[in-house]
Amino acid sequence: MLTDLTIAQAAEGLRKKEFSAVELTKAHTDAVDALNGRVNAYITVTSDKALAAAKKADSTLSAGEAPALTGIPLGIKDLFCTNGVRTTAASKIIGNFVPPYESTVTAKLLENGAIFLGKTNLDEFAMGSGNLTSAFGSVENPWHRKDDASVLVPGGSSGGSAAAVAAHMAMGATGTDTGGSIRQPAAYCGIVGLKPTYGRCSRWGTIAFASSLDQAGPMTRTVEDAAIMLTAMAGHDPKDSTCADVAVPDYRAACGRSLKGLRVGIPAEYRAPGMSEEILAVWQKGIDMLREAGCEIVDVSLPHTKYGLATYYIIAPAECSSNLARYDGVRFGERAEGATSLDDLYEKTRHNGFGEEVRRRILMGTYVLSAGYYDAYYLKAQKVRTLIQRDFTQAFQKVDVLLTPTAPTAAFARDEKPEDPVQMYLNDIFTVPASMAGQPAMSVPVALDDKGLPLGLQLIGKHFDEETIIAVGSALEKAAGFTARPDLRAGVSA
Amino acid sequence: MSYTIEGNTGTWEIVVGLEVHAQVISKSKLFSGASTLFGGEPNSHVSLIDAGFPGMLPVINQACVEQAVRTGLGLKARINLESRFDRKNYFYADLPTGYQISQFEHPIIGTGVVQIELSDGSTRDIGITRLHLEQDAGKLMHDQDPKRSFVDLNRAGVALMEIVSEPDIRSPEEAGAYVRKLRQILRYLGTCDGNMEEGSMRADVNVSVRKSASEPFRTRCEIKNVNSIRFVMQAIEIEAARQIEIWESGGEVDQETRLFDPHKGETRSLRSKEDAHDYRYFPDPDLLPLVIEQSWVDQIKQTLPELPDEKRARFQQDYGITAYDAGVLVAEQATADFYESVAKGRDGKSAAAWVTGDFFAALNRTGKSIEESPVSAANLGAMLDLIADGTINGKIAKEVLEDMFETGEAPLAIVDRKGLRQVTDTGAIEATADEIISKNGDKVEQYKGGKDKLFGFFVGQVMKATGGKANPAIVNDILRKKLDG
Numbered sequence: 020m021l022t023d024l025t026i027a028q029a030a031e032g033l034r035k036k037e038f039s040a041v042e043l044t045k046a047h048t049d050a051v052d053a054l055n056g057r058v059n060a061y062i063t064v065t066s067d068k069a070l071a072a073a074k075k076a077d078s079t080l081s082a083g084e085a086p087a088l089t090g091i092p093l094g095i096k097d098l099f100c101t102n103g104v105r106t107t108a109a110s111k112i113i114g115n116f117v118p119p120y121e122s123t124v125t126a127k128l129l130e131n132g133a134i135f136l137g138k139t140n141l142d143e144f145a146m147g148s149g150n151l152t153s154a155f156g157s158v159e160n161p162w163h164r165k166d167d168a169s170v171l172v173p174g175g176s177s178g179g180s181a182a183a184v185a186a187h188m189a190m191g192a193t194g195t196d197t198g199g200s201i202r203q204p205a206a207y208c209g210i211v212g213l214k215p216t217y218g219r220c221s222r223w224g225t226i227a228f229a230s231s232l233d234q235a236g237p238m239t240r241t242v243e244d245a246a247i248m249l250t251a252m253a254g255h256d257p258k259d260s261t262c263a264d265v266a267v268p269d270y271r272a273a274c275g276r277s278l279k280g281l282r283v284g285i286p287a288e289y290r291a292p293g294m295s296e297e298i299l300a301v302w303q304k305g306i307d308m309l310r311e312a313g314c315e316i317v318d319v320s321l322p323h324t325k326y327g328l329a330t331y332y333i334i335a336p337a338e339c340s341s342n343l344a345r346y347d348g349v350r351f352g353e354r355a356e357g358a359t360s361l362d363d364l365y366e367k368t369r370h371n372g373f374g375e376e377v378r379r380r381i382l383m384g385t386y387v388l389s390a391g392y393y394d395a396y397y398l399k400a401q402k403v404r405t406l407i408q409r410d411f412t413q414a415f416q417k418v419d420v421l422l423t424p425t426a427p428t429a430a431f432a433r434d435e436k437p438e439d440p441v442q443m444y445l446n447d448i449f450t451v452p453a454s455m456a457g458q459p460a461m462s463v464p465v466a467l468d469d470k471g472l473p474l475g476l477q478l479i480g481k482h483f484d485e486e487t488i489i490a491v492g493s494a495l496e497k498a499a500g501f502t503a504r505p506d507l508r509a510g511v512s513a
Numbered sequence: 514m515s516y517t518i519e520g521n522t523g524t525w526e527i528v529v530g531l532e533v534h535a536q537v538i539s540k541s542k543l544f545s546g547a548s549t550l551f552g553g554e555p556n557s558h559v560s561l562i563d564a565g566f567p568g569m570l571p572v573i574n575q576a577c578v579e580q581a582v583r584t585g586l587g588l589k590a591r592i593n594l595e596s597r598f599d600r601k602n603y604f605y606a607d608l609p610t611g612y613q614i615s616q617f618e619h620p621i622i623g624t625g626v627v628q629i630e631l632s633d634g635s636t637r638d639i640g641i642t643r644l645h646l647e648q649d650a651g652k653l654m655h656d657q658d659p660k661r662s663f664v665d666l667n668r669a670g671v672a673l674m675e676i677v678s679e680p681d682i683r684s685p686e687e688a689g690a691y692v693r694k695l696r697q698i699l700r701y702l703g704t705c706d707g708n709m710e711e712g713s714m715r716a717d718v719n720v721s722v723r724k725s726a727s728e729p730f731r732t733r734c735e736i737k738n739v740n741s742i743r744f745v746m747q748a749i750e751i752e753a754a755r756q757i758e759i760w761e762s763g764g765e766v767d768q769e770t771r772l773f774d775p776h777k778g779e780t781r782s783l784r785s786k787e788d789a790h791d792y793r794y795f796p797d798p799d800l801l802p803l804v805i806e807q808s809w810v811d812q813i814k815q816t817l818p819e820l821p822d823e824k825r826a827r828f829q830q831d832y833g834i835t836a837y838d839a840g841v842l843v844a845e846q847a848t849a850d851f852y853e854s855v856a857k858g859r860d861g862k863s864a865a866a867w868v869t870g871d872f873f874a875a876l877n878r879t880g881k882s883i884e885e886s887p888v889s890a891a892n893l894g895a896m897l898d899l900i901a902d903g904t905i906n907g908k909i910a911k912e913v914l915e916d917m918f919e920t921g922e923a924p925l926a927i928v929d930r931k932g933l934r935q936v937t938d939t940g941a942i943e944a945t946a947d948e949i950i951s952k953n954g955d956k957v958e959q960y961k962g963g964k965d966k967l968f969g970f971f972v973g974q975v976m977k978a979t980g981g982k983a984n985p986a987i988v989n990d991i992l993r994k995k996l997d998g
Contacts, residue, residue, distance in 0.1 A: 099568075100567060100568045106567070108567070113567065116567065118566070118567065118568070119561075120561065120566075120568075122568060222568075222570060223568065223569075223570050224568040224569075225568050226567045226568050227567075227568065227799075229798070230798035230799050231798035257572065258570060258572060259570050259572075259799075260570065260571070260572050260573065260799060260800050260801055261798075261799065261800075261801060337795060338795075338798055340602075340793075341600050341602050341611070341612050341793075341795070343611075344602060344604065344610065344611020344612060345565040345567070345609060345610045345611050347604060347606075347611060349606050349664070350564070350565075350609065351567075361604075361605075361606055362604070365604050385793065388602070388793035388794075388795055389791050389793055390791045390792075390793070393793075393794075393795070397795060
């Protein structure tokens with residue numbers, strides 16, 4: 020089946036004329052048609068555009084010298100602005116926004132010949148860990164527990180992208196990661212999710228959540244595919260002042276690289292109390308596999324890890340409270356009726372337009388930045404952030420890469436959603452520290468738990484050293500031989 | 514010059530600090546490539562960045578940074594090689610992103626000084642606390658529709674320099690002199706056109722009063738957005754009187770933001786401290802810290818023009834003119850340049866007298882700026898040469914200058930066309946003098962009888978009879994001989 024191919028396989032097949040880009044795309048648009056009603060992975064489906072683009076891709080392919088992603092159908096997280104295609108951030112407040120511009124990351128993918136199937140669902144403004152906050156409804160995780168029909172969450176915020184890739188409704192997808200929004204849903208959906216170094220991919224044209232943390236990255240079914248996509252997405256952009264001018268290597272070449280003599284750090288602080296035995300066992304399995312592959316295993320300490328989540332939930336809301344101030348009803352979204360003053364207009368529009376979680380974070384952010392609390396919260400958090408960064412710098416003097424679990428649990432069911440939002444935030448406990456420090460990190464699916472759900476391990480690398488995590492990730496992938504697929508996927512069920 | 518106000522309970526002194534917002538002269542905005550031209554159709558100079566569209570990011574415009582550094586150097590201020598942009602968060606319809614990008618904790622320019630001159634000829638130093646860069650907001654138009662307000666974002670994102678003074682100003686006159694001097698420096702530097710009518714310069718005025726110089730500062734009020742020097746001075750006077758009245762009646766001045774209404778001659782409360790904005794500043798995460806090199810600052814320094822203070826001193830020195838005249842001549846760079854080309858190689862004093870006298874008067878009368886003057890500096894200089902070599906006398910020169918203003922012709926051409934060459938032919942002058950003397954026998958008697966003042970009458974008559982062209986010195990000589998001899 021065409022939808023079973025990896026990006027690498029499909030690219031080869033297209034060049035060998037085993038099938039056309041139109042056939043490949045059609046297989047995927049059919050899968051979207053069949054499954055999206057249930058999975059809800061896409062907010063906006065652009066099948067007609069995709070098929071038209073596939074035709075062009077076929078002529079490019081026959082002319083030869085086609086760029087790497089020519090004819091490859093992808094899902095695009097609905098946080099990337101796409102020229103002429105509705106971009107919602109899963110929020111009511113810009114539910115009808117059609118940008119007249121293309122984000123740098125998606126523009127690069129298009130230049131590389133990629134075909135966009137549509138805009139994937141997410142937590143509203145990327146705020147959430149379960150894809151439960153989208154104004155366009157929740158996403159269903161294509162995986163299910165053995166003998167249990169409960170609908171599981173795909174993780175968040177890039178839950179739509181993760182579910183689309185897991186269910187073979189796209190060959191790959193873009194995600195954005197602020198505190199774990201690529202890695203955690205990748206782990207929950209049994210796919211690969213790579214958050215590059217902060218500054219590796221341009222943020223221009225990506226709707227901001229927390230500017231100092233947001234980073235775009237690929238979500239795919241193999242490490243090699245992630246490497247192929249990242250090569251296309253990364254690179255300097257003069258339109259983003261925080262985007263680094265560092266040359267982009269061919270990441271694919273790092274796959275299969277020998278790990279002999281590589282030092283892998285195991286941070287003691289990630290052995291959190293109350294962690295499930297299964298997660299600990301999978302972690303140990305990963306350690307064994309890497310030792311087997313010739314790595315030296317080194318115990319390291321990241322002493323400020325325990326403050327990661329708390330500081331994240333000060334800095335990210337602070338930035339979001341500011342970034343989302345532009346949605347005030349004056350220029351975007353639906354303006355509240357019957358406002359009696361300018362302040363009233365803001366209050367009504369923003370109350371009606373934003374969901375509960377977004378409002379909660381805006382309020383938290385406004386509070387921590389307000390006069391009299393700034394020093395106690397925001398400034399303090401910035402100082403702790405510096406200490407967290409220093410932890411990583413020191414650890415990377417001893418090791419080349421770190422290995423940790425991606426999430427403390429497997430995917431949970433929608434109706435098991437914790438009542439307490441702070442409980443919910445614990446999903447990001449292992450992913451947040453790397454985000455705070457701007458390190459590149461990747462989640463690789465390694466095993467299934469006893470209920471048949473995927474579990475992922477996280478690799479954290481040095482700044483701009485995505486190559487090492489790709490090399491280690493591909494070794495881990497090979498050793499784990501993770502071939503399990505969800506029950507809900509293209510060609511199997513709907 | 515001390516300025517005090519006599520109240521019922523004693524003598525009060527005023528304390529004033531100014532925050533001047535000066536629009537940077539640049540082709541494009543502080544963080545976008547949109548044009549900064551004044552007077553375009555509403556919303557014709559707006560980029561997606563200025564309009565705060567989702568996903569848009571600011572990128573700093575190096576030309577605006579250079580202008581800030583230039584200004585800092587002109588204010589003899591400390592240039593901070595590392596500065597930072599912060600977000601100042603507040604909701605208002607003219608602010609597309611919901612925050613203004615400004616510099617709060619780490620401005621690009623630190624402390625400096627501006628020397629002001631007062632009407633009694635004295636000078637004072639006013640300290641500059643800081644200069645920082647920030648983006649302007651848009652403009653709201655409330656009078657276009659009965660129910661709605663319209664937003665024009667042409668100005669949104671334009672670079673402003675906020676220049677904050679120390680509370681060193683002690684009188685309305687000093688405040689006026691300070692703004693005037695600041696504007697003069699900015700214009701010399703070419704960093705702000707100082708056009709207050711178009712809003713490219715405006716001031717927030719902080720006013721407080723106290724009983725004596727040894728008393729600590731009392732509560733201040735800020736008067737927002739005052740848009741002329743005259744209004745700055747008036748606002749201070751009126752606000753100080755208001756505060757003194759409150760203190761003297763046993764009240765307490767509230768710290769608040771006020772508005773100056775020049776029509777009613779009063780300041781009014783805009784918002785009090787209680788509902789003051791909590792701006793929630795924090796470092797803008799979209800921008801890296803602004804780091805500049807000392808070598809670049811040095812390079813900019815090389816390109817600074819001679820500034821008004823130095824120019825004034827040099828004019829006094831080089832051309833032997835008074836401090837007052839030098840001050841008048843350096844007020845505008847164009848005037849200084851004009852004067853200098855007139856004075857170079859000539860008598861500086863006489864050049865100053867002509868430029869500030871008849872020439873300025875003619876400009877005023879015709880409503881022309883110095884750039885539009887029909888009389889070029891070269892032609893005015895040539896006219897001075899004609900006086901110096903005796904071709905015309907001073908009186909005729911006035912007539913020539915007027916003609917030059919009308920025709921733009923060279924002075925010698927006018928002199929020849931109108932036959933204005935000075936008569937130095939003693940024979941001709943003698944004949945005229947004899948004629949006048951014989952016609953005015955009675956006056957000659959009176960003169961000889963001791964009425965010395967009549968000498969001027971004879972000179973005048975001779976000059977009149979020669980159409981003003983006679984050389985006045987020769988006329989004098991001849992008349993003395995004939996009347997006294």
